[in-house]
Each structure stands twice: as C-alpha cells, then as structure tokens.
Amino acid sequence: MFELISLFDDKAIIHREIEYFESSLFLSYFPCFGIFRNGLKSAFDKEKAKEYKPRLLHFKLIGKKVEFREAPCSKKALDKGDVFILDRGLSLTQWNGANCDQEERVKARKYIETLVKNRQGKIQVEFYDEEDLLPENEFTKQLSDEDVPQRPKKVPFPKSMHRLSDESGQIKLTPVYSGKAYRAGINSEDVTFINAPSGLFVYIGPTASPKERASAWSEANKYLKATNHPYGPLILLHAGETSFELSDVWDDGLDVGLEH
Template sequence: MPRGLVKAKKYDWKDSNLALFGSDTEKQVKKESAEAEPAWQGVGQEPGIKIWRIVNFEVVDWPEEEYGEFYNGDSYIVLKTTKDADSDKLLYDAHFWIGKNSTQDEYGTVAYKTVELDTFLDDAAIQHREVQGHESSLFKSYFSGGITTMQGGADSGFRHVTPEEYEARLLRFKGQKKDIAVREIPRARSLVKSCDVYILDLGDMIYQWNGSECNKDEKFKAMQYLVDLKGKRGSADSETLDEDSTSSSHKFYAALDEEAEEDESDDEDDGDSKKLLKYSADSDSFETVKDSDITMDDFAPEDVFLLDTEWEVFVWVGSGASPSEKNNGIPRAHKYLQGEPKAWRPITVIKEGQTSSSFAAAASA
C-alpha cells in the first residue's frame, strides 16, 4: 500500500525564509483574513485544546481521537486555552508543530496561520514554534499519553481501514518516567536496540518487544499503547516478547525487512549557557548585549529582545517598541536560528505583560 505523497528531504523547512511576513500586503489583509478563516470561528471560548493540520495551504480540523499523534511529513496548529485562576480571563498559547519532513510551503503556511490565529484572538496569544523531537515541556504537558510521531503524511495513515489493509510499522518507545517518546522508525533489524521497547504493528497481529536493557517506564507505556491500539482495532491479536527469550527465527524479526535510513538524530538538547540579544532595525537582526547575569531588568519596554538559553529561544516584545519592531517575532527568531547549530529549538514569542513560567525561569539570573 502506498505511503502517500513523497515528502521533500529532511529539514527542508529549515531553509524557509518566511518572506511573506512583514510585507505591506500581509499587514493589510491579516485581520480581514483572520476574521474570514472558517477554522477560527468559535475557538478560544472556553478552556481546552484544539488542533488543526495544514492540508494544501488550508487549515483542517484534526480528529480529537488522534490528539497527540503527529506525522513527520505534516505541520499542525495547536491552540491551548486556559482560564486565569484570579481574573477568570481566558489565556491562549498558540503553537505550530513542524514535522521533520514538512516542506517549506507547509512551514510558511503553518507559521503564517498561527500568527493569523493570534490576530483573530486580538493578539492575546503567546506564540510558539515546535519542531518534531525537540518539543518544549509546555507542549508535551498537553498530552497525558505522550506524543507519537509517525512516518509519512496523515493521508498515508492507517485510520478507517481493516487490519488486513495495514502496512506494517515499527514504533520505538524511548525515555523515562512520563517523558516517553513514541516514534515510528523503519522496520530495520539494525535499529532495534536492547535499551528500548518496540511495537510491531502488522494490522491483525501486534507484537510488543522488550529489550533486555529497557526500563519499566518504557514497558508500561508500550503496554498502554498496545491495549489502546487493540481496542481501536477490534479483532487484532497480540504477543509480548522479551529479547532474551525470543528466537532469532521468530516472525517479529522476519518482518524487519527494511533497510535503515540515515541517522536522524540531532545534537543533544543540553547546555546551560544563555545570552541576551536586542533587535536592531538597522541591520534587521539581533545583536548580543549580554551573556551573563541576565535579569528582567535588562528587558527595556521600548525594545524587542531575544533570549537564547541553548535549549529554547524566547522573543520578548516590549510594549513601547515601534509597530515595525513588534511584528514578526517568529520569522526573526527563525532567521536567527538558521545561523545556529540547533535550528530545531522551540521558539516562544511573549508580549510585555503576558505570563510565561518558562520565560520567567529563563530570564532569572
């Protein structure tokens, strides 16, 4: 069965220049476009989460039963609405999620539409950019069952078909405690490691394979996933395998008949250094102003700043900044990260007066 449309090369999205942002045309039509977008009608009226996927430049509802499941060839918008405990005011976090194989066009569209959603909400949202495999802690907290990433685009997915029509897929469970990453990988024997747990989904038969060095959290997460998957599937059988007691001739290994793709791993999300940069209209770029002892006193209301923490990037927009400086936090941070080794880091854009616990922690000395 075909996997769907062939996506562009890995990290194609990183080369996007987001040129539409900040243009005269964009400024003129943004509000009108936001009010006319059918997907935004009625959103943000009560606490909860809403997810959309970008399909042919359009914003399309993502099924609630698949919240937390993302395809690496697609881009999504996630709106989290909460209520302030003291004032009952509704607060918004608007995220867009980029699959590693999402195209430049999809990246540009999802970024633009997220800003448009913020405009529809009268600029009340905190904007976030998330990249597959390197999501912020805030984004991960929305999905109690964790995030599952699968290969291909959603149109090549596995919903609404009988088990016999499924194409085999291999899911890896890796992590500790509540931070277990679930990711579809090629069905290659060389990718199956003793330190992790895997589920091989053959449609009418599902195997859970526990590596000899895996941890109990990975086992438990895989077991939960397996039970849920069987519930959705209906007629599928399952078997749990332990590496040390499973014959090399078992059907599990026979189904691992694909070749391993190039290593998709990135640099580890480590490092604890940070630096503060200020936006310069003259150079249309951020320039470093401080690399130690950063506090909130360093953020002047008349300017726009970028706080680089090594694992996340924040753009802080002062209330007294000029209109041209206030716009385009996401594309400016994206441009900045294009010159950095960890271009996939989360981006958060905060307007002065908005509350963000992660930014407050990062801006503390």
C-alpha cells in the first residue's frame, strides 16, 4: 500500500471498504447499491435461460437509501421487515414483508421493471404481501429450509484519537483522546488515528518520518483488528486534504479542513 500511495506523490486519499460495513460516502455513489454472488458468470443469459440458477435478493432500507444483497435461497433468509425478490430467470417474484418500508417496495419494483426490460423476453412477474399469504405458499415452496449465516452487524463504540510515532526509535501507538476528537490532538510531526463510527481516519502529518508514513497503513489495520469493529472503513489522508466525513467527526465546533 505504501508503494501505491507513493505513486500519487502523497496526494491521494486512500479508502478501504469491506462488505456489510461500507461507509456512507461509498454508498452515496450508487443510486441503489447491490451485491451479487459468483460474478458475471452467474448473470442471466437468454440463450441459456433454463440453466439460470435462482437468486434471492434482499432489499433493505439503510439510513435514507435502499440497498440489496443476494441472500441464500432459504425461507430462513426472509425478514418481515424487508422486501425480497426471487429471480428465476424467466420469472420474478417480489415478496413484501409485513413490516417492510414503502421505499423498499418501490425500489424492488423498479428493479424488477429494469430486469424485464433488459431481458427482452416474456418474463412472468408476481407480487406477494406476506400478510396475505398462508404459512405454506407458492413463494416459500420455491425456497429451501437451510440455515443461513447471520448478517454481520455494526457495533457502537466511542470516538478516540491515537498518535503513531517513532520518536523513541520504535513505532508506538499512544492514546490522545477518548470519547472525543479534537484537532488539537494532531501533531504535524507524526501520524494520527481518528477513530469514529464513520471510519478510522489516518492522518499523515506533513513532517511525519518516512518510517511513520511507511507503517501507517499496516499499523491502522493492526489497530482495527484489536477492536470490536475490525471491518470498518479505513481512510488515509495527508495535510491539506479534506474529508467531509472527517469534518463531521470533530467535537471542537470548527468547520475547516486539516491544514497542519
């Protein structure tokens, strides 16, 4: 990673995103964020429609946006608070959970409309509301009874700041603030970790040593692995660069960028 950063003359903001723990900034790039399994090889091909393997898509409102992710084709994957689409290639079925959000219904329906248009064929489309169905129905009959892995969840934690320095001759990470984050905690001669629910921000001071710069990314990963939120977003930036997400983290009431 250090070599990659060097290619950009230390002028690039580097982001790391992990599935289920994506930052709000990353998700904002997509009108409707979605994840499929098995890549393009599993995509629908109208010439091989009968060979298409069914997919169960889980539509969920996260904050103010709806995202969808492929789920196991099992009854146990269903959640009455969300919307699901069973995609069988030539047939599409939307299942609306009893407690689902209206926005989830709308996004799922629009997605079905897009599939019907893209597949350019006679696609059978059905819509079901959970409360109108018997426990055993045409939709659930197409799903297995297999157990499904639990969806990873984000855990709350307090903000904190740490300083990464080699002043002693060895790379050491020392706490600066706990529960709060202030710009005063930044030392321009070192690397600063600002840990917040929106991500771990790694700020490289303008006069940080080559050793501190080279170890910043690996030390940040090591730090996260030791917490109860090891998969959160990781953002590396340098002096003079602005991160709007980081601007919302500070507790000192200032709205300017980092100019140390």
